[in-house]
Every structure is written in structure tokens, then in C-alpha cells.
Amino acid sequence: MKLPNSTYTARAWALADIAPDFRVEDVWMLPAGGSPDEFPELVRQIAAGEGAFEGERFAVLIYVARQKLGAWFGWDRPEHGLGTRAISLRERLPQDAGYERGPDQRGAPWTSVYCTDREWVTEYASRTVHALMLVGWVPEGGVHRGEMTVLVRPNGVLGRLYMAGIRPFRRLVVNPAFFRMVERNWDKSRADRRPGVQ
Template sequence: MKLPRTSYTEQPWRAHEFTRDFRVEDVWSFRTPGAGPGDFPVMLAAMRAGGRMDEQPLLVRALFELRWKIGALLGWDAGEAGLGARVGSLRDRLPDELRATTDGVAAGDHPLVPVYVLDDESVSELANKTVHTLMHLGWVPTGDADGGHELRMAVLVKPNGLFGRAYMAFIAPFRYLIVYPALTRQWERAWRNRDRAPHEDGAAPTR
């Protein structure tokens, strides 16, 4: 479900310290019934187990494949347009204790690179010729009497000039009508099937 930007900006996330030059583009919520305050690592593990691109609907996969083909043709995703070249990684802004939270963590089968992960939030990033994008995942109380929590995703962007802003405007209908609804179904299903996901030992650092 789409949420107002304030539902991200009014939360006390560590990410605010490092992302003041990024714009909050989208905020989305995902239902996680039965979730408690300590279940964020469980949700992340469930998403890794049940959130692969090859499990997305055919239309979503086709959209991403088309985007990668166009990007390859026009050089949008070339090395000189990405992290450490056109823009610096957000990791360069972090204190050592936050950078250490993703040491050795692989990006998986998607292009987003892990930046940091805590007990109730995580950030990953992507940069190309169009935009520098951050995906923030947060674990937020629902306000229910049972102390329930839900997953929220915020997408933060720094478009690359007029071209980047035009690109973000062009893909907005595809995000809202196709990509985010499919992602909602996939991640909420991953939570329901979490008992099948491999749980990770080791505590995330506290805030």
C-alpha cells in the first residue's frame, strides 16, 4: 500500500543522517501479520528465500529484461556510470560500525548493493546513468494492541540531471501499477512462508 512521504521522514531512522541530498520518491507498506519487534531479521531472511527475480510475474520480468537491454544498448549501466565512478557509494559516508554490518554480504540476484543493516532498518543502493537510488527497509510498529510490526520500503533518489528526472517520471506508472503490486504480493507471501526460510543466527547491532 502506498504511504505518504512523511511516514518515512517522521521515523527516527539512522538513514536520515546520510541521505539529506536524496529525495524521497516512494513509500510502500507490506502486511506482516503476527510480526513482533524482533522479527526484522526473520523478514529479511524470508525475502531472500522467497523474493528472487525469477519468481516475479512474467510481465514484471519482461519489464526488467527490457530495461536492462535498453540500458546495455545505451550504456546506462556501464561501469563508469555506476557506484564509485559517476557517484560515490553511500557506504563512504558511514561510520565504521555501520559499514561493518554488511561486510561479506552478497547482493544476491538483483543489482542493489547492501549498504548497512540494523535490527530494524537496512539500506541498499544502485547507481547508473539515470539515477542514484537507495532502497530503505524499515520495521515499524502498526499501533495495534498486540504490538504488531510491518515492513515499509522507502525509495530515495538523486536523479542525474534533467534526463534522470524525465526517466523517473516516465517509469512512475509502471512502478505503481505493475512493479510495486507484484512486489507486495511476493514479499507478503515470503512472510507467510517464513518458516521455510533459512533463519540466520547472530544479532544485528542495535540502534
């Protein structure tokens, strides 16, 4: 479920102080909830990407089309990525904060920045945009639930046009497919961990 962008600023995320120059693209409630100590399991599942886009033909088609466009126009060349055109957000982390790096996402171009007991941040950079994904664990009604925020810093006019062009595909196809994967994996792992389940 999509949440108002103001949801991000209402939370006391460490990321807000680390990346004030990134704008919120969107905020979503994730189909995963549980106890305070289950957040590492959610991070592990998303990073592993098990069953990613399983049965999601349209999402796969969009992903392949994006890869081809990136190759044709040179958007994803190494000189446009992290450490070259874009400085990794890890360079901004307070030296004395002791942030753990966290896992990278398998099969995806996202690199982990840091992971705490309630927020995990990954980043991606290309010729078009430097993007961040925050997965958080939010207390609500006696339980905790997952929340995902995407923040971006477009690279000039090209970046703004790119974000405007992909926005409907992200919101209508790619994100819902991602959320279905999260829900499948979360429900399965909770059932496997439930006492008495074989």
C-alpha cells in the same frame, strides 16, 4: 499499500541523517508483520529473492525491456555505477557507529549499505540515478510491520526524465509483483516456524 511520503520523515531513521540529499520517491507498507526480533528474517527473505516475479509475466517483460534499453544507451556501464560516477553511501557512514553491512540482493543490482535491528539500506547507481531502498521494521498496534522507502538522486535532466518515465511501471506493475513475493515468502516462513506445523 502506498503511504504518504511524509511517513519517511516522521520516522527516526538513521538514513535521514546519512543521506539528506536524496529525495523520497515513495513509501509503501510491506505485507509482513510480527515480533520485534523477526526483522532479520524479513531482510533475509528479500535479499534471497526466492520466487522473485514468479508468474509475473508483465513485470518480467518490463525488467527485460529495461535491461535492453540500459544496454542500448549505456546506462548500466561500470563507469556509471557505484565507486565511479556515484560514491557509495557506505563512505558516509560514521566510523564509530559500528554498522553491519547486511546482505546484498541476489539476482539484483542492489548493494547493501548497512543493516541494524530495524532498518536495512541497499543502493544502486547507473547513468540515470543513484537510488536507495530502505526496508524498515515499524512498531504499530502491538506488533511490528515492514515498510519500504525508495529514495533517489537523479543524474541531471536524463535522470529526472528516466524517473518520470518508469514511475507508472514501478507503481502499477513492478512494486505490486515484489510485494506479492514478499507476502508469499513471509506467510510461508511464518507457517514453517509455527509450532506443530510439519
